[in-house]
Amino acid sequence: MSQMTHLQRLEAESIQIIREVASECRNPVMLFSIGKDSMVMLHLARKAFYPSPLPFPILHVDTTWKFREMIAFRDQLAKDWGLDLLVHINQDGVKQGVGPISHGSAIHTDIMKTQSLKQALDLYKFDAAFGGARRDEEKSRAKERIFSFRSAQHRWDPKNQRPELWHIYNTRIHKGESMRVFPISNWTELDVWQYIYQEKIPIIELYFAKERPVVERDGALIMVDDDRLPINAGETVEKRMVRFRTLGCYPLTGGIESQATDMEGIIMEMLVSRTSERQGRVIDRDHGASMEKKKQEGYF
Amino acid sequence: MHDQSVGKAPEALIRYLKEQESKDLLRFITCGSVDDGKSTLIGRLLFDSKMIFEDQLASLEKDSRKMGTTGQDIDLALLLDGLEAEREQGITIDVAYRFFATDKRRFIVADTPGHEQYTRNMATGASTADAAIILVDARKGLLTQTRRHSYICSLLGVRHIILAVNKMDLVDYSQTVFDQIRADYEAFAKTIGYDHVSCLPLSALKGENVLHRTAALDWFNGPTLLAKLETIPVADADDTGPFRLPVQWVNRPNLDFRGFSGTIAAGRISVGDPVVVLPSAKSSRVSSIVTFDGTRESASIGEAITLTLEDEIDISRGDVICHSENRAGLSDQFEAKIVWMADEPLIPGRPYLLKSGARTVSMVVTRLKYSINVNSLEQAATKRLELNDIGVANISLDQQIAFDPYHDNHETGSFIIIDKMTNGTVGAGMIDFGLRRATNIHWQAVDVNKAARAAMKAQKPAVLWFTGLSGSGKSTIANLVEKRLHAAGRHTYMLDGDNIRHGLNKDLGFTEVDRVENIRRVAEVARLMADAGLIVLVSFISPFRSERKMARDLLPEDEFHEVFVDTPIALCEQRDPKGLYKKARMGEIKNFTGIDSPYEPPLASELTLETALSSAEECAGQVIDYLDQLSD
Structure with missing residues (x-):
């Protein structure tokens, strides 16, 4: 009898997916968001090709509003692991001064994230882009294929997805079309944390509780990461022990109060947690099926 | 970067994490007719095993009031019917994957649609499932859909069937009703190759006999649904089959290293084992098994590894490395079962692409032997396969590929069919056997060419x-x-x-x-x-x-x-x-x-x-x- 555990099985499945893309796609790229899911995906990719280096670049779509620590961590990691790192910023958006505070979260996310991603994919002519999305995150993601076909306009058509049987993936596309590929589709948040713990994968400090300057806004704890965040009347900046369960643009990412300063603490908190991780994301709450809408428009 | 400090963790947590590490993974599908309550059942499993978070619950309560079909109660089905269109129509239209875990196991559930026109999605869910839960409405008994879905499960080789007789609360928990449905189903199941099926009475809506027993069903001596799911053997834990490694990627970091990366599709391999590579039939021995976590003495089914061989032989993506004593078949003509998944019919003579393992080749159906009526299981002559038809056909490839019959190995015996023009996945196939013709009829070699x-x-x-x-x-x-x-x-x-x-x-x-x-x-x-x-x-x-x-x-x-x-x-x-x-x-x-x-x-x-x-x-x-x- 073979003795594979569920994490070993998930790992093997992900590696097969990553190798398939490298073998069949002309010009793939791995999206890198610096978050824990990205770290797991990147770690799996290093495993997939060992002893060869990654046969594709990694791409960070920088909205210019990420936590400062994220950028430092990203650059250090690229150096330590010898990664071919591409960073893309939507310069049109920068010229127009688009930001989450001046334009609101919806416009900012659309221009600096969704449109920016499409720009980068078109610019480098990538035909496949890995993303670290998981099916347990959100209802519409639960139905997306591992190899998710996108039209030349980057649109996702949820009603017309290719059937995906066994572990055989159809990677064929016409010119201009592309695939989004999700190697950790079948992982849960707990799997991700356990794997990080077990494999000793480095992750950014923001996941661990620390005294950080925050303001309370609409029930969320927003970190004052730089002086671009206006402090409204009646708000006070205070130091609180907080950590982040997801990472994004700092004005759009709510922290949680926590005492978890190490991996064990995080896992412990997860186990007793009664709110899902996406709850900290402001963009999910606008509309009943907002993620599905965003995905159809080309958001990851 | 954060240093992961180990050692401070409380005993209980360390023990918990150890337990987690030894869990295995069971994949199953739920299928049945539209109103049998599939989504409600999975919602119940998630809900009762505490996989639903408070914020999801809050939005669920809101949605239930707006769109629910259960009055004041929470409509658990809304958790799963993710796409907007589905929520409006009140039906599931695609495969949804859900995850939950118990102390013993981690589960991946594919919720597959019951509508006839979406059979292709059911086949998709069944292709990776170790087990299937087939739901029947106790008031209605077996329906055409029940038979169709059971047959697709047998076709795709799902090893374990659980017949869940749902909505027992609506038939006053009648044992007579349950026994009749069980007898009907067992008789049918035998005709499609299932000698043993587990039949369970339950009410997904009320949560009866899903995780917990109920007094109303005290006449039933069998396990709860979850207890059953926790004890089914996982399909690919058996590594006694003949070794197969479909080569997915040739690993060449430098001139001194030439490895062959892939996921082991069957059996076990150790350093020093004799192997043969198909289709070239060249042989060698395993010189090392390489992984990121170090070299290994042996590896077995399901593992993604890289092999190096003692001899320098030419191997490319799509080749299959086999144990030399027990090698895969090699042919360019097969008999196969085909599930057709596209609006455009399959027409014999029309060229398609076939992808099996890591190999993609040109194929044509040379002869469509018959289609199978999934309701009566009768065979009928046919000239084409329409959407959702299942047929048996002879197919011919433009080159030989290594294969095993699907019955012996799902990984090396399965294929998908791709339309050359649209690039869509239009069909799925399971190899019954290679046709001898391929090896016996040689081209007449002529001197004047x-x-x-x-x-x-x-x-x-x-x-x-x-x-x-x-x-x-x-x-x-x-x-x-x-x-x-x-x-x-x-x-x-x-x-x-x-x-x-x-x-x-x-x-x-x-x-x-x-x-x-x-x-x-x-x-x-x-x-x-x-x-x-x-x-x-x-x-x-x-x-x-x-x-x-x-x-x-x-x-x-x-x-x-x-x-x-x-x-x-x-x-x-x-x-x-x-x-x-x-x-x-x-x-x-x-x-x-x-x-x-x-x-x-x-x-x-x-x-x-x-x-x-x-x-x-x-x-x-x-x-x-x-x-x-x-x-x-």
Whole structure:
């Protein structure tokens, strides 16, 4: 009898997916968001090709509003692991001064994230882009294929997805079309944390509780990461022990109060947690099926 | 970067994490008819095993009030019916994957649709499932869908079936009702190869006998649904089968390392084991098993590894490394079961791509033996497979591949079918066995070959395939070209659509199936004539890209030349040399290309002739120039 555990099985499945893309796609790229899911995906990719280096670049779509620590961590990691790192910023958006505070979260996310991603994919002519999305995150993601076909306009058509049987993936596309590929589709948040713990994968400090300057806004704890965040009347900046369960643009990412300063603490908190991780994301709450809408428009 | 400090963790947590590490993973599907309560059941499993978070619960309560079908109670089905359209229609229209865990196991659930037109999604969910829960409404008993889904499970080789008789609360928890349904189902299950099925009574809505027992069902001695799911053996834990490694990626970081990466599809391998590589049949021994976490002495089924071999032999992606004592089959002809998944029917003779493991090759169905009626399991002769049809067919590939019968190995015995034009996944197949024909019928080797025949004629064989609308000028131009070639001492032959229809193809009509066969025969004749060393001029409307592609695929790459006679339809209609457009406009001819049947212009023809701009003579000149330039 073979003795594979569920994490070993998930790992093997992900590696097969990553190798398939490298073998069949002309010009793939791995999206890198610096978050824990990205770290797991990147770690799996290093495993997939060992002893060869990654046969594709990694791409960070920088909205210019990420936590400062994220950028430092990203650059250090690229150096330590010898990664071919591409960073893309939507310069049109920068010229127009688009930001989450001046334009609101919806416009900012659309221009600096969704449109920016499409720009980068078109610019480098990538035909496949890995993303670290998981099916347990959100209802519409639960139905997306591992190899998710996108039209030349980057649109996702949820009603017309290719059937995906066994572990055989159809990677064929016409010119201009592309695939989004999700190697950790079948992982849960707990799997991700356990794997990080077990494999000793480095992750950014923001996941661990620390005294950080925050303001309370609409029930969320927003970190004052730089002086671009206006402090409204009646708000006070205070130091609180907080950590982040997801990472994004700092004005759009709510922290949680926590005492978890190490991996064990995080896992412990997860186990007793009664709110899902996406709850900290402001963009999910606008509309009943907002993620599905965003995905159809080309958001990851 | 954060240093992961270990050692401070509380005992209980360490123990918990250890337990987590030893969990295995069971994949199952739920299927049944639309109203049997599949989504409610999975919602119940997630809800009761505390996999639903508070914020999800809050939005669920909100959604339930807005769209729910359960009155004041929370509608658990809303958790799963993720897509907006589904929520509006109140049905599940695609496969949804959900995750939960108990102390013993981690589960992946595929919630698959019950609507007949979505059978392809059910097959998708079943292809990776270790077990299937088939839901039946206690009030309704077995339905057509129940049989259909059970049959698809058996077809895809799902090993364990659990019949869940749901909504017991609506039949007063009657044991008589349950026993009758169980007897009916067991009798049916035997006919599709399931000797043992577990039958359980439950109410998903009330959560009875899902995780917890209930007094109302005290007459039932079997396990709860969850207890059953926790004890089913996981399918691929058995590593006693013959070793197979489909090579997915050749790993060459530098000149000193040449590894073969892939996921082990069966068996176990150790350093020093003798292996053979298919299709080349070259043999060697395993010199190392490499992973990121260090080299290994052995590895087994399901693991993604990299092998290096003692000898330098040529291995590419798509080859299969096997144990030398027990190797996979090798063939280019199979009998296979096919599930058709596209609106466009499968037509024998039409070329498709087949992807199996890491190999993609060209395929055609050479013979459609029969289709299977999934309700009666009766076989019926058929000329094509429509969406959601299941059939048994002989297929032929353009090269040999390594395989195992699907029954023995799901990974090396399965394939998907891809449409060459749209790139869509149009079918899925399971290999029954290789056909002996492939190894027994060899091409008759002849001493006087094509090159010799062509050399005697001092010309390069070619097929000029003229395509275009009726009245576009194909035959006129082809005729002029042939005259000029003949005058120049070339050996030619012209195949004209209308003339062929009077003889070779007079048994064929104008249905889609016949049109494919029409083109196939002409292409085969053209191929034989090119083999005889001739320059062949084919003048055929041939409106569909897929059929011209079929003709192209029959010939060597440099011998097929597509000539698109590009004439606007208005001009064709104005010329109307045979009076056909007039008849078509009056409805006397059906399926007339350009009127009520489409013409798909070539996307990349070798030559395009615009007859609106040039005379027929000028067009013929362009063809001659093109041919001259080829022989330079």
